[in-house]
Amino acid sequence: MIEVQGLSKSYGQTLAVDDLSFGVRPGVVTGFLGPNGAGKTTSMRMILGLDRPTAGRALIGGRPYVELADPLRQVGALLDAHAVHGGRTARGHLRWLAHSNGLPDSRVDAVLDQVGLAEVARKRIKGFSLGMRQRLGVAGALLGDPPVLLLDEPVNGLDPEGIRWIRTLLRGLAAEGRAVLVSSHLMTEMALTADHLVVIGRGRLLADASTAEFIDRHGRTRVRVRAVDPDKLSALLRGPGSDLTAEPAEGGAWEVTGAEPERIAALAAANGVVLYEIAVQRDSLEEAFMRMTADSVEYRAVAA
């Protein structure tokens, strides 16, 4: 649904986005991940035709955004929840937005209901909390019932309930068959929300993979073991005949890399070591991300 092809943007000497290519498919939530200043917002602005790329292009359903007829019916976007005039009511803000694309006022009331702002619809936005503004921004994105959604940091500044609401909403929208691109620098949240990840750093594409693949490829898998007799376990794991890599962890446990839990258990049994804990531990998305960016030579080269 969204195809980004060789997109680049430079501001003078600074290259904000560097030859970025990726796709966003319908039916899944695609997380657009990267540290602050990685170029996520600039990329999204170029997709929406707000900023002109230095090179490359972004297509939505095969066409550049600026050529879409009634774009709100095809793409819903939330860029900045603060970009509203505080003097308007929530309903007033959504009404002009709806009218610009020939959408009826009934859609305004429907989305206000959907995001839970129906009761404050006629209140001025200047009294709204950040969470309410984010909801209003999401309402604006949903106005045209679009098959494609682009949200820039929608969970920023939300309380746990709001974060959960966004997560459920985005997963629901993707389940309806929409293409959802959501940017964030919050890894733990993305791990829960996104099925697919597009990771960028310093404007360059670092990874384009499903969330599970990404963690498999860049994270470590360790087996955590604890024995009744830690010394015997230590001797077994780090002894001269062992080909395992083991590092001590807290509570007398050991973290073993390079072996399946079955093999460790068999080895322990054969040597009379009694285990009372054996568990596979995978890196979190955040750990995988940190390892990948640390490994990435290009990333380090530009970051330095």
Added chain:
Amino acid sequence: MTTTTLAGPRATAPARRKAAVLHAEWTKLTTLRSLWTTPLIGVLLTVGIAYAVNDAYGATDTSLTEDPSIGIYYGLNFGQVAAACFGILLIGQEYNAGTIRTSLTAVPARGRLFGAKLLLGGGIGLLAGLLSTAGSYLAAGATVDLALDSPATVRSIVAGVLYHPLLVILCLGATTMLRNLTAAMGLLSPMVFLGTTVLAAVPGVREAAQFLPDRAGQYALRHQDTAGIHYGHWTGLLIMALWAGAAAYGGLRSLRRHDA
């Protein structure tokens, strides 16, 4: 998803889309009190002050000694500040609040968005011009014996009506070139309010200052000729229109060229 039902039968012709953008601009105006009250204040100021001045000087008939248009349009000196503010606010508040990005996401055709703003600003300006000018003449009618069918009076009335929309378009265009509400307020409102009047009082600068938009536009209001002005009354109105047109063109170029 109801996307197909929404996008399908209502699929849009360019004319309907242009009307939709104008509708959206109208909704922006009516949903923001600080915006729609501005032209209203302009009319009230223009007419109110014209009335007060003519009421205060009612005993003296100045029509023989002085150009009567000075008294009739006295309120315009104040009311025009509101007209200028209206033009500035029409797009300036979008830059200030950041809604310009939302607007351009909803209407990516930048010329169409700017055209709708020009049309709305010009239309509201014209309405304000009609009300202000009619009100000013009515307020002055009691004290000045005017021949309403004389060419000078007709020209002054036409110029009085058109002065408002031209000023709105000028300020709208200039603000779009500046892309900043505060800068536009800082630059345009003192210029309109006192800058060019002060400049016109300096002998050396007067020659050039008479070609500034508000000076030229206001010369078209005068019933009598003024010595030292290098153009005619109608030409004065044309000079102001050229300024407004140039500002509108500059605003369109700026909106098209720059990243939002």
